[in-house]
Amino acid sequence: MGSRVTLRSVAEAAGVSTAAVSYAFNRPQRLSAEVRTRILAVARDLGYAGPNAAARSLRTGRANAVGVILTTELAYAFRDPYVLDLLGGLAETLAAGRTSLVLIPFAPVVAGLTDVQVRESLDAVHRAVIDGAVADGLTDAHPAVRALADRSLPLVLSAESSAARCVLIDDRQAGRTVGRHLVDLGHRDLAMVVAAPDPPGRLVPTVDEATLYPYSRNRLAGVRDALPPGARLRVVSGGGNATGSGHTAAAALLAGGDRPTAIVADSDVLAAAVAHTAAERGLRVGHDLSVTGFDDVPLAAAVGLTTVRQPIAEKGRLMARMLLDPAGTPNRVTLPTHLVVRSSTGPAPARRAGRTLT
Amino acid sequence: MGSRVTLRSVAEAAGVSTAAVSYAFNRPQRLSAEVRTRILAVARDLGYAGPNAAARSLRTGRANAVGVILTTELAYAFRDPYVLDLLGGLAETLAAGRTSLVLIPFAPVVAGLTDVQVRESLDAVHRAVIDGAVADGLTDAHPAVRALADRSLPLVLSAESSAARCVLIDDRQAGRTVGRHLVDLGHRDLAMVVAAPDPPGRLVPTVDEATLYPYSRNRLAGVRDALPPGARLRVVSGGGNATGSGHTAAAALLAGGDRPTAIVADSDVLAAAVAHTAAERGLRVGHDLSVTGFDDVPLAAAVGLTTVRQPIAEKGRLMARMLLDPAGTPNRVTLPTHLVVRSSTGPAPARRAGRTLT
DNA sequence: CTCCCGCTGTTAATCGATTAACAGAGTGCC
DNA sequence: GGCACTCTGTTAATCGATTAACAGCGGGAG
Numbered sequence: 001m002g003s004r005v006t007l008r009s010v011a012e013a014a015g016v017s018t019a020a021v022s023y024a025f026n027r028p029q030r031l032s033a034e035v036r037t038r039i040l041a042v043a044r045d046l047g048y049a050g051p052n053a054a055a056r057s058l059r060t061g062r063a064n065a066v067g068v069i070l071t072t073e074l075a076y077a078f079r080d081p082y083v084l085d086l087l088g089g090l091a092e093t094l095a096a097g098r099t100s101l102v103l104i105p106f107a108p109v110v111a112g113l114t115d116v117q118v119r120e121s122l123d124a125v126h127r128a129v130i131d132g133a134v135a136d137g138l139t140d141a142h143p144a145v146r147a148l149a150d151r152s153l154p155l156v157l158s159a160e161s162s163a164a165r166c167v168l169i170d171d172r173q174a175g176r177t178v179g180r181h182l183v184d185l186g187h188r189d190l191a192m193v194v195a196a197p198d199p200p201g202r203l204v205p206t207v208d209e210a211t212l213y214p215y216s217r218n219r220l221a222g223v224r225d226a227l228p229p230g231a232r233l234r235v236v237s238g239g240g241n242a243t244g245s246g247h248t249a250a251a252a253l254l255a256g257g258d259r260p261t262a263i264v265a266d267s268d269v270l271a272a273a274v275a276h277t278a279a280e281r282g283l284r285v286g287h288d289l290s291v292t293g294f295d296d297v298p299l300a301a302a303v304g305l306t307t308v309r310q311p312i313a314e315k316g317r318l319m320a321r322m323l324l325d326p327a328g329t330p331n332r333v334t335l336p337t338h339l340v341v342r343s344s345t346g347p348a349p350a351r352r353a354g355r356t357l358t
Numbered sequence: 359m360g361s362r363v364t365l366r367s368v369a370e371a372a373g374v375s376t377a378a379v380s381y382a383f384n385r386p387q388r389l390s391a392e393v394r395t396r397i398l399a400v401a402r403d404l405g406y407a408g409p410n411a412a413a414r415s416l417r418t419g420r421a422n423a424v425g426v427i428l429t430t431e432l433a434y435a436f437r438d439p440y441v442l443d444l445l446g447g448l449a450e451t452l453a454a455g456r457t458s459l460v461l462i463p464f465a466p467v468v469a470g471l472t473d474v475q476v477r478e479s480l481d482a483v484h485r486a487v488i489d490g491a492v493a494d495g496l497t498d499a500h501p502a503v504r505a506l507a508d509r510s511l512p513l514v515l516s517a518e519s520s521a522a523r524c525v526l527i528d529d530r531q532a533g534r535t536v537g538r539h540l541v542d543l544g545h546r547d548l549a550m551v552v553a554a555p556d557p558p559g560r561l562v563p564t565v566d567e568a569t570l571y572p573y574s575r576n577r578l579a580g581v582r583d584a585l586p587p588g589a590r591l592r593v594v595s596g597g598g599n600a601t602g603s604g605h606t607a608a609a610a611l612l613a614g615g616d617r618p619t620a621i622v623a624d625s626d627v628l629a630a631a632v633a634h635t636a637a638e639r640g641l642r643v644g645h646d647l648s649v650t651g652f653d654d655v656p657l658a659a660a661v662g663l664t665t666v667r668q669p670i671a672e673k674g675r676l677m678a679r680m681l682l683d684p685a686g687t688p689n690r691v692t693l694p695t696h697l698v699v700r701s702s703t704g705p706a707p708a709r710r711a712g713r714t715l716t
Numbered sequence: 717c718t719c720c721c722g723c724t725g726t727t728a729a730t731c732g733a734t735t736a737a738c739a740g741a742g743t744g745c746c
Numbered sequence: 747g748g749c750a751c752t753c754t755g756t757t758a759a760t761c762g763a764t765t766a767a768c769a770g771c772g773g774g775a776g
Binding site (some may be wrong): 004047048049050051052053054055056057058061063064065067073074075077078079084085087088089091092094095098100101102103104105120123124126127128129130147150151152313 | 362405406407408409410411412413414415416419421422423425431432433435436437442443445446447449450452453456458459460461462463478481482484485486487488505508509510671
């Protein structure tokens with residue numbers, strides 16, 4: 001009852017060295033069957049549950065766990081199909097390597113974030129007992145990534161990185177493809193709805209592009225690439241990657257007479273919300289308004305969204321493999337994407353009366 | 359470059375004791391501003407990222423993380439709305455306590471599971487550096503629960519437990535409510551589709567009730583309670599809690615002329631799959647066949663399922679709170695459930711021709 | 717002039733294991 | 747008989763921190 005039972009107490013009770021007890025648990029064939037059995041019996045009697053996890057981690061330098069940095073609230077992440085698909089891919093590969101997954105929440109880095117919040121989040125990153133980590137959508141500049149790099153842990157990002165290994169998609173190219181698709185359909189007045197790392201629910205009509213997630217920035221640049229001179233592109237955010245933010249953004253864009261003919265959303269979740277809002281306002285999606293998404297999660301097919309497919313689960317599997325087997329995998333992989341055209345996009349509507357184009 | 363930089367190397371470089379360095383990171387005001395600044399500067403120069411996580415965990419006995427035992431493959435769990443909702447609730451409360459979530463996969467305990475697989479799973483449980491754990495749907499008898507108990511970690515279950523703390527719903531009562539609802543509608547030939555801890559895809563026409571998840575067993579007992587003498591109840595499983603298993607089970611039940619008039623499913627996911635299969639076969643759900651679910655996840659509302667609502671996220675929040683604050687919370691809580699009647703249930707159809715009842 | 721206290725910093729014990737190196741005993745082979 | 751091995755088990759160093767207890771010092775109170 002007094003002190004907790006340790007390797008040592010078992011050793012003393014069994015009349016052997018601590019090494020023997022350790023071997024009994026970790027390298028059974030290193031000991032004679034007789035001694036091993038006796039040790040295990042004593043351990044059971046004493047209620048010894050096996051070597052202490054933290055001590056073992058310290059001594060061996062291995063944790064048998066990898067971290068995932070999530071920059072949205074966890075409760076929130078569990079509702080994001082992209083995140084779930086990625087986690088699924090990660091988990092699939094990690095489970096095979098008997099590795100647990102540590103979900104590390106990091107306060108969203110907003111302009112107004114206090115030092116205290118960042119420090120607390122960093123603390124969680126520092127305290128995590130892990131062998132490596134993956135951070136999705138974060139760059140080298142993110143404090144969490146820096147902290148992990150300082151700990152000199154293996155790190156896999158899904159954004160361009162000079163220091164860490166990375167699994168990428170060509171966001172700019174993807175943006176270009178979407179842009180071209182819409183331009184080919186005759187659209188000249190576009191808007192882009194992005195998920196900004198801002199508190200959800202707040203409308204940011206004119207987004208400061210410097211604060212965007214790197215992938216958003218690249219997709220935006222791609223869409224711009226595709227636009228002919230004179231075409232218009234507004235950028236709006238309603239908050240994070242959630243239905244609510246999509247509604248907010250769409251409501252702002254569709255109010256008034258000056259609405260775009262096509263809306264490019266940063267994700268399928270946002271796109272579906274935009275489409276839904278449009279439909280509620282009596283617009284026929286794919287006719288009066290074209291909407292595109294990103295990712296091609298199951299929702300996209302269900303709603304009929306034109307979107308860019310990226311192999312999310314494969315990305316997760318690959319990231320996990322790069323973490324588990326640094327030697328046998330490349331440092332940098334670019335995964336393919338392609339445009340999936342469904343019913344949410346169509347020819348630009350004829351110019352509305354009462355609105356003149358220069 | 360040579361050896362990794364530790365608290366000690368920083369101390370030597372700064373000409374102070376290791377205690378001072380430790381204080382610089384953990385109790386800033388314990389040191390004069392001057393010394394603290396110097397230490398932190400030296401640390402930065404040396405590339406010291408702060409105290410080692412494992413060592414700190416060992417020394418302080420705290421990990422700032424709690425585990426979640428998942429008995430389905432993780433990739434699978436991330437597709438289960440119940441699990442996601444529960445994780446969301448857990449995460450919400452844990453994040454507030456600056457606690458990470460460790461997802462620990464445990465091989466599904468099937469009859470045919472080898473010792474080796476169990477041992478490997480147990481190893482993951484033993485190696486996890488955590489302060490406590492929650493296990494959903496597992497009883498005291500489960501090896502993972504036993505292992506955790508042996509480690510004398512705080513533990514919260516969602517099943518009746520003598521040793522651990524628990525958050526429950528009254529599954530038997532819920533089963534009774536569903537049963538009564540169907541009996542009142544005139545149904546006398548029922549089937550129950552359960553999620554069995556078996557490899558998915560395998561049809562188990564006559565389930566061995568001893569191997570069921572405890573909650574399934576209780577719900578089954580509840581349904582039986584409600585049946586009048588002479589009524590029939592078959593139990594079938596198509597595997598885990600997934601759409602595919604629901605299809606398998608439904609296909610088996612609906613083939614042949616001897617199909618039940620009502621199917622009680624163990625979860626909304628299964629129920630939706632059953633309803634879908636039935637519809638494919640030309641049956642009108644709610645008329646020719648009644649179907650009920652369990653949980654009331656968003657899917658249930660979308661599909662119009664009659665189901666039993668349970669406060670899943672609340673369950674998660676509560677479990678987390680019981681873990682973080684053992685003193686301030688009760689050992690045992692029962693959460694309310696109630697029947698939500700939608701369009702998937704209706705009066706039993708008139709007895710079909712060609713089929714005689716004794 | 718003492719006494720006592722608050723500030724800073726150090727000493728040293730401790731958390732609970734892993735594992736390289738070593739040593740004694742038995743064994744097979746020439 | 748002697749040598750080289752394989753088996754088992756032990757010794758002792760080490761992983762990287764935290765923190766109670768202590769000590770020197772300067773200053774205000776009595």
